[in-house]
Amino acid sequence: MATSLPPSVVQVGIDPSLKTRISTLLSDHRDQLEEYSSLLLTFNERQNLISRRAADDVADHHILHSMALAAKPFEKNSIVVDWGTGGGLPAIPIAIVQEDIQIVAVDKIEKKTRAVKSMAARLKLENLDVWNGRAEEWSGRCDYSVSRATAPLKNLWSWHSRVSDTGSKGESKVWKKGLLCLKGGDLKEEILAFGKDYPGLEIDVYDLAQLLDHSYYDSKLLIHVH
Numbered sequence: 001m002a003t004s005l006p007p008s009v010v011q012v013g014i015d016p017s018l019k020t021r022i023s024t025l026l027s028d029h030r031d032q033l034e035e036y037s038s039l040l041l042t043f044n045e046r047q048n049l050i051s052r053r054a055a056d057d058v059a060d061h062h063i064l065h066s067m068a069l070a071a072k073p074f075e076k077n078s079i080v081v082d083w084g085t086g087g088g089l090p091a092i093p094i095a096i097v098q099e100d101i102q103i104v105a106v107d108k109i110e111k112k113t114r115a116v117k118s119m120a121a122r123l124k125l126e127n128l129d130v131w132n133g134r135a136e137e138w139s140g141r142c143d144y145s146v147s148r149a150t151a152p153l154k155n156l157w158s159w160h161s162r163v164s165d166t167g168s169k170g171e172s173k174v175w176k177k178g179l180l181c182l183k184g185g186d187l188k189e190e191i192l193a194f195g196k197d198y199p200g201l202e203i204d205v206y207d208l209a210q211l212l213d214h215s216y217y218d219s220k221l222l223i224h225v226h
Contacts, residue, residue, distance in 0.1 A: 008195050009203045014210045018071040022212070025070050025097045026063075032096050033063055036123060040087050043115045049087030064212055065182060066090030067097070068222050069146055071211060075174045076100045078143035083135045083159055084108075084150035088116040090182070094146070095120070095128040105130045106138055135159040147181040153194040156181055157201075157225060178226030182208070184219055191223070201225055 026033065037058045044050055050062060066089050074080055074094075078101050082091035085105035095103045105120075105128060107113050113132040120128045131138055135151075136159065145160035160179045195203060204224040208217035 008199065008201060009191060009205060011205045011207070014207065018211060019213065022067050022071055026067060029097050032123060033093060034059075036088070036092055036096065036119065037063060039119045039122060043119065044087065047111050047115055049112060049115060050089075060214060060216060062089055063093055064214065065208075065217070065220075066093040066148065068182060068206070068208055068211055069094055069180055070097050071206070071222075072173065072175045073098055074101050074144055075177065078102075078177070079104065079141065080144040080146060081106060081138070081140070081142040081160075081163070083145060083147045083156060085116060085130075086112055086148075088119055090146055090148050091128060092116070092119065092123070092125065095125045096123070099127055101127060103128045104138075104140060104142070106135055107132065108134050136162075138163065141165055143177045144175065145179045145181075147179070149183060150181070153179075153181070153190055153223065153225070154197065157194070157198065160225075175224065176226040178224060180222065180224050183221055183223060186219075187221060187223075194225075198225075 040049065040058060069090050080094065080101055081104045083106055085091045085107045088105060091103050091105035105113070105116050110132050113130050117130045120130065140163060142163050143165055145156065145164070147156050150156065156179055191203060206222040208220040208222055209215060211222065
């Protein structure tokens with residue numbers, strides 16, 4: 001990450017324990033994650049939940065991507081909102097691997113929320129709720145927000161800050177309350193502009209290629225704003 005970025009931006013070194021946790025969760029929940037992958041492909045044939053090209057490798061390009069957010073657990077009993085969930089990514093994988101939190105999958109496209117509801121029911125995910133509508137109109141409260149290539153940081157933070165409870169320092173073993181988003185491409189200008197607009201916030205940046213041990217994620221990042 002360029003040194004011209006504000007001092008509030010920290011490029012986090014990848015602790016081996018983060019990679020181990022992801023690997024363990026993938027192994028422990030393999031059957032349910034594979035069932036979700038199968039459901040996603042089935043629904044995608046009718047409803048175009050993910051791109052046809054990306055559907056060729058759901059495990060590495062969708063499930064593994066979402067699992068980056070499980071490198072640390074979310075605080076127990078917290079509420080996590082997934083803005084623009086699409087086909088349930090990252091909401092469903094997170095709900096599968098962490099049962100002690102409540103997740104709300106938000107999307108403005110009704111056919112997508114119907115599909116996510118159906119898949120969640122088949123997977124028996126009691127900790128996942130689905131809401132159809134614009135992010136700006138969701139009226140609940142949350143501790144965390146997550147997103148996968150949905151919108152610029154400025155928009156995501158405005159959605160989160162409107163409905164979030166007061167943040168906390170949290171323990172080092174769990175995510176600090178805030179926004180966690182998965183993004184790709186050259187993000188220097190976007191992060192720089194966001195840091196200038198919100199100088200009181202901290203921005204942690206994780207290199208996904210290192211975190212996930214996969215070259216597909218070169219130039220892709222996990223950004224944690226808190």
